[in-house]
Amino acid sequence: MIYIGGNTIRYALWQIKADQSYMLLESYREDLKLGQNTHVENVIKQEKIEHLLTILKHFKEFSDSVSADKILIVFSEFFQRIDNTSTIQQRIVDEIGEEIVSLTCEEELHYDYLALSHSMNLTRSLIVDISGVSTQIGFVENGILKDRYHIPVGPVSLTEKFSLENHILKENHIGLEKHLIEEIRKIPWLKRYTYEDMVIVGGSARAISKIDRKKRRYPLDIIHEYTLENQDIHWHYKSLMSKNLAQRIQVPGLDKDRADILPSALAIVDLLLQETGIERIRVSGSGIREGFLLEHIQKRFGMLPPMLEQSISNILSRHSVNKTKSKNLFVLTSELYESLHGVRKEWKDAQDILLVSSRLRDVGLSVRYYNHDKHNFYIIINSELRGLDHRQIILCGLTATFTNGIHKEAPLLQYGQIINRMDLEMVYDIGICLSLAERLLQSDQKELHLKKCSILEDTIEITLLASDDIHFELHDASKLSPVFYELYKKNLILSYEKK
Numbered sequence: 001m002i003y004i005g006g007n008t009i010r011y012a013l014w015q016i017k018a019d020q021s022y023m024l025l026e027s028y029r030e031d032l033k034l035g036q037n038t039h040v041e042n043v044i045k046q047e048k049i050e051h052l053l054t055i056l057k058h059f060k061e062f063s064d065s066v067s068a069d070k071i072l073i074v075f076s077e078f079f080q081r082i083d084n085t086s087t088i089q090q091r092i093v094d095e096i097g098e099e100i101v102s103l104t105c106e107e108e109l110h111y112d113y114l115a116l117s118h119s120m121n122l123t124r125s126l127i128v129d130i131s132g133v134s135t136q137i138g139f140v141e142n143g144i145l146k147d148r149y150h151i152p153v154g155p156v157s158l159t160e161k162f163s164l165e166n167h168i169l170k171e172n173h174i175g176l177e178k179h180l181i182e183e184i185r186k187i188p189w190l191k192r193y194t195y196e197d198m199v200i201v202g203g204s205a206r207a208i209s210k211i212d213r214k215k216r217r218y219p220l221d222i223i224h225e226y227t228l229e230n231q232d233i234h235w236h237y238k239s240l241m242s243k244n245l246a247q248r249i250q251v252p253g254l255d256k257d258r259a260d261i262l263p264s265a266l267a268i269v270d271l272l273l274q275e276t277g278i279e280r281i282r283v284s285g286s287g288i289r290e291g292f293l294l295e296h297i298q299k300r301f302g303m304l305p306p307m308l309e310q311s312i313s314n315i316l317s318r319h320s321v322n323k324t325k326s327k328n329l330f331v332l333t334s335e336l337y338e339s340l341h342g343v344r345k346e347w348k349d350a351q352d353i354l355l356v357s358s359r360l361r362d363v364g365l366s367v368r369y370y371n372h373d374k375h376n377f378y379i380i381i382n383s384e385l386r387g388l389d390h391r392q393i394i395l396c397g398l399t400a401t402f403t404n405g406i407h408k409e410a411p412l413l414q415y416g417q418i419i420n421r422m423d424l425e426m427v428y429d430i431g432i433c434l435s436l437a438e439r440l441l442q443s444d445q446k447e448l449h450l451k452k453c454s455i456l457e458d459t460i461e462i463t464l465l466a467s468d469d470i471h472f473e474l475h476d477a478s479k480l481s482p483v484f485y486e487l488y489k490k491n492l493i494l495s496y497e498k499k
Contacts, residue, residue, distance in 0.1 A: 001072045001073075001289055001293070002059055002073045003288060004034070004075055004079075004291055006033075006076060006078035006132025006133040006156055006157075007031065007034075007035060007133075007154070007261070008029050008132070008203055009029070009032055009052070009056075009153070010028070010029050010289060011026070011028040011029075011059050012024060013063065013066065013295075016297060018431075019313065020301050020304065020305075020313070021314040021317035022293065022297065023232070025066075032048060033114070033156055033168075034048055034070065034132070035078055035133035035154070035156040035157060038081075038082060042081055042082055043084050044082055044084060044088065045049070047182040049088055049199065053091060053095060056073070056096050057095070057096060060096050060098065070293070071099070072098070072099055072101060073092065074103060074292065075101065075102040076103055076106050077105045077107070077134060078131065079102060080102070089102075091439075095408070103288075105136060106148065107173045108129065108131075108136055109136045109138050110145075111292060112127060112129050112201055112287055112288060113140070113145045113291070114295060115284070115288070116140070116201070116286060116287040117145075118294055118386060119224065119284070119307060120193055120199065120284065121143075121387055122140040122143055123141070124142075124197075125199050126138075126197075126199070126276060127139070128205075129201040129202050130154060130202045130203075130205060130265050132156040132200070132270055133156050133157040134150075134152055134157075135150075135153065135154055137187060139193055139195075141193075147193075148362075149188075149190075151183050151187075151268075152269075153180070153183060154339040154375060154455075155264040155268070156261055158179075158261075158264035159263075162175055162179075162183070164176065164260070167244045168241055168242075168244075177267065181271060181275070184271055185275070190276060191275075195277075196280070197258045197278060197281065197282055198272065198281045198282070199284050201284045201286075201287045203258070204261070204265035205284065206223050206283065207258045208265070208269070209223050209226045210223075211236060211254050211262075212226075212228055212253075213253065214252040215253075219418070220381065220390055220393075220394075222381075222390060222393075223284075223285040223387050224283070224285030224384075225282060225283070225284075225389045226283040227283075228280075229279060229280060229281070230273045233270050233273060234270055234386075235268040237267060237269075239251075240263040240266060241266075242264050244331060245259055248260075248263075261424075277486040280394055307386040307387045308352065308385065308388065311383075311384055312356060312360065313361045314384070315383050315385075315396065316359070316363070320366060321360075321362045321365070322362070325362070326358075326360075327359070328441055329359070329441055330358040331439060332449065333430075333437040336450060336453075337350070337429070340429070340455075340460070340488075344429040344488070346407065347426040347429065349392060350426060350430060352392060353396055353426065353427075354397040354399075356380070356385060356392075357390070357396045357402075357431075357434055358400075358434050359476055360379075360380055360396070361434060362377065363375070363376055363400075364377075364400075365399075371404050374401060376401050377397040380400055381393055381394060381397045390418055391419055391423065394411075395419065395423055397425045398424070398431070399430050399431045400434070402428070402430075402435050403489065412424070428493030432483060440474075440477050441473075442472075442473055442476070446467050446468045446470065448467070448470065449464065449465050450462065450464060451464060459490055459491045460484065460488065460493070460494050461493045462493070462495075463495050463496065464494070464495070465498075465499060466496045466498055467499050471494050473497075474494050474496065480492065
């Protein structure tokens with residue numbers, strides 16, 4: 001897919017399989033800023049058209065070289081306002097010969113919504129997609145898109161209109177904010193709702209995430225579900241507005257190609273925050289491209305499963321993990337975890353952590369057997385787990401790494417910005433059950449379930465129901481008794497009955 005916007009051209013190459021699993025194989029970006037100098041004449045200059053066609057030919061040549069089954073060229077809603085759009089599209093058809101889809105404002109927000117609703121939990125969220133010369137606004141409540149609005153300004157057009165490329169004059173800064181507030185206050189439903197958070201989408205959103213992660217020395221290099229507070233946005237906005245172009249280029253994490261337009265993107269977000277009173281901002285790594293991808297998968301292979309389940313299935317397929325064994329491990333881990341009610345603590349989001357860590361327990365084997373528990377952690381925190389925030393992803397990785405315990409201080413030293421000591425207690429409560437279940441389910445040929453768990457003053461007696469003898473498995477699992485005692489101050493006694 002090739003998406004052509006008012007600021008950038010983005011290329012994505014996906015491999016899609018019949019089980020609905022997919023993998024992004026290549027991704028490229030070119031900053032053409034097609035929207036520059038179009039707010040007066042509404043015409044893209046010939047020089048930029050030639051540059052666009054050259055890039056599209058490069059993408060076409062590469063796509064053909066890897067035998068891509070389908071090439072889709074998507075024009076953003078920006079082209080709806082360009083007078084020579086039909087001429088540009090005809091040249092693309094004549095010289096490149098691929099299908100072109102032209103989006104309206106409503107369609108852009110639809111694909112954003114499709115991507116976000118399959119990758120984030122949205123309770124009462126204001127969606128803000130900042131493109132080159134426009135901004136799409138939507139309100140999502142409990143996963144349903146309730147309202148939408150199109151603001152006909154974006155970072156490229158604002159930067160040009162108020163001369164923000166380099167040194168920013170006070171009167172231009174004031175003019176920018178006055179203009180934006182006028183546009184924002186035209187949104188008829190903005191003050192009607194109360195919002196839990198704002199979700200920002202697009203290249204500028206990713207750039208904001210990047211400079212904030214660098215500022216905080218954030219330990220994860222993950223854009224999707226990165227969280228900021230309103231004061232973080234305000235700080236970056238005031239900081240960049242006070243710098244000239246050369247100074248902005250020196251800001252850690254800020255790409256040279258975005259140094260001119262990011263102040264105006266931050267202005268849009270900051271003033272929306274002020275008008276709505278929203279305090280929490282989440283960044284989405286998914287947008288229109290991913291919306292098209294999900295729509296294509298649904299049309300070709302049927303309805304998508306819930307986002308977290310699909311993420312797990314996608315990862316299992318990619319790493320060739322036995323899905324039946326993965327489910328069996330989840331079931332037994334769940335049974336053991338529930339049986340320890342009253343001994344362990346109650347944790348709010350334990351079910352998602354248990355589900356992901358148990359289903360993905362064997363992904364590290366795709367690297368090699370030795371230290372596969374450590375490979376689990378690396379793979380999980382670098383995989384796409386839609387519906388989980390960064391804290392939950394780290395806890396899933398740590399739980400899937402649990403064998404005889406983990407160092408209680410080491411994760412806090414590296415990830416202390418995101419997790420705390422209470423989180424590690426949950427990792428131990430789930431991890432001991434997962435490690436126990438793994439040792440009991442070493443054979444694919446035996447069925448095994450929990451029959452009963454008796455919690456006594458000094459012991460925890462677990463009786464299993466097995467389809468065959470499990471002497472070896474019990475011997476191996478009993479080696480976890482010291483960890484059990486350390487956690488719960490009770491001895492572990494394991495036994496089984498044959499079906």
